[in-house]
Amino acid sequence: MLTLKGKNMVVIGGSRGVGRRIVEAGARGAARVLAVGRQEHWLRELSRAVPGAETLALDASAEDAPSKVFSTLCPDILVICGGALPPAGALHTLSWQQFAVNWEADVKIAFNFLKAALARPLPPGTAVVLIASGAALKGSPNSGGYAGAKRTQLFIANYAQKESDRLGLGLRITTLAPRIIPDSDLGRHAIAGYARYLGICEADFVRSMESPPTSDDVATAAIELAMDPDRARGTAFVVSGNGPEAVPV
Numbered sequence: 001m002l003t004l005k006g007k008n009m010v011v012i013g014g015s016r017g018v019g020r021r022i023v024e025a026g027a028r029g030a031a032r033v034l035a036v037g038r039q040e041h042w043l044r045e046l047s048r049a050v051p052g053a054e055t056l057a058l059d060a061s062a063e064d065a066p067s068k069v070f071s072t073l074c075p076d077i078l079v080i081c082g083g084a085l086p087p088a089g090a091l092h093t094l095s096w097q098q099f100a101v102n103w104e105a106d107v108k109i110a111f112n113f114l115k116a117a118l119a120r121p122l123p124p125g126t127a128v129v130l131i132a133s134g135a136a137l138k139g140s141p142n143s144g145g146y147a148g149a150k151r152t153q154l155f156i157a158n159y160a161q162k163e164s165d166r167l168g169l170g171l172r173i174t175t176l177a178p179r180i181i182p183d184s185d186l187g188r189h190a191i192a193g194y195a196r197y198l199g200i201c202e203a204d205f206v207r208s209m210e211s212p213p214t215s216d217d218v219a220t221a222a223i224e225l226a227m228d229p230d231r232a233r234g235t236a237f238v239v240s241g242n243g244p245e246a247v248p249v
Contacts, residue, residue: 004029004223010075011035012060012109013082015042017184018131021219022079027053029223034073036060036082061108066116077226078117081131082109085186086146088193094144102149110153114160117171124170127226130157131218134179134238137247142197143190150177154236158249161234174225177247178218178239182206211241 009026013019014035026033027050034054037043043055056072058065060082083106087098110130117128135143136150157175164171181187195202206212221244225231237244 004031004077004227007031007076008073009033009077009079010069010073011079011081012069012113013037013080013131015039015046015055017081017186018178018181018215018218019079019081020046021215022081022222023053024050025216025219025223026077027051031077032073034069034075036065036069038082061105061112063112065109066113066120069113070116070120070122075122076126077223078113078122078126078128079131079222079226080110080113080128082106085189086140086143088142088189088196089144090142090197091144099144101144102146103152107149107152107156110156114156114173117173118160118163118167118169121164121167121169122171125229126171127229128157128160128171128173129222129226130173130175131222132157132175132177132236134177136177137238140190142193154249157236158234165234172226172229172233174233175236175249176218176222176225176239176244177236178213180209180212181215181218182209182212184215187212213239213241217241217243 009031011019011023014023015037023035036056040057084101132153133150135147140147154175157173161173180190191202195205218239221239235246236249238247
């Protein structure tokens with residue numbers, strides 16, 4: 001485990017799933033960690049399970065969320081992985097509200113926090129890791145606008161890095177696009193939806209997956225890339241069970 005002693009780490013969406021694993025890894029690495037989430041009961045459970053982890057309950061998609069978060073703890077490492085569960089259904093079965101749910105959550109969170117990182121700005125050298133999805137690269141026909149929302153997150157991160165470079169801000173922004181993660185709530189939701197869509201059992205769908213990552217794999221990749229200034233700046237990475245692999249945006 002890389003030492004994070006003396007580092008401030010903020011994890012948006014840190015109360016559950018991959019975000020929770022990143023909080024745990026940060027705490028093990030001796031960082032000062034702030035977990036941000038919407039639901040207070042999950043944050044209380046996190047506080048009990050991860051001694052020293054700080055928590056902040058708020059809606060990360062709200063326009064004023066970044067100022068509240070950065071006023072609580074100015075990060076050396078900012079991890080953005082909050083979002084909504086996508087729908088599980090074919091295009092013609094969805095309402096517009098279902099189709100757009102990840103645009104109103106995942107995209108808005110990425111937009112608000114990366115905009116604030118540039119406008120505040122965060123200190124030079126701050127590492128920002130945005131957790132998107134492998135769906136951004138290959139699509140996801142059973143989950144409405146999810147893949148498009150995740151692809152837009154990649155674009156937003158890329159634009160933000162270009163603006164940081166143009167303005168000389170010294171931010172390091174990278175994106176992780178994990179494949180379906182079977183041990184996460186989101187992964188289980190996706191597996192169940194696609195198994196129904198394909199008419200197969202969930203176990204068979206999981207067996208058809210090539211090198212799926214675990215939540216811990218993604219957490220490890222996020223921290224290692226945040227701490228590697230030579231490899232992470234302005235790059236997107238697919239994460240599988242074999243680790244992160246750089247891909248063009």
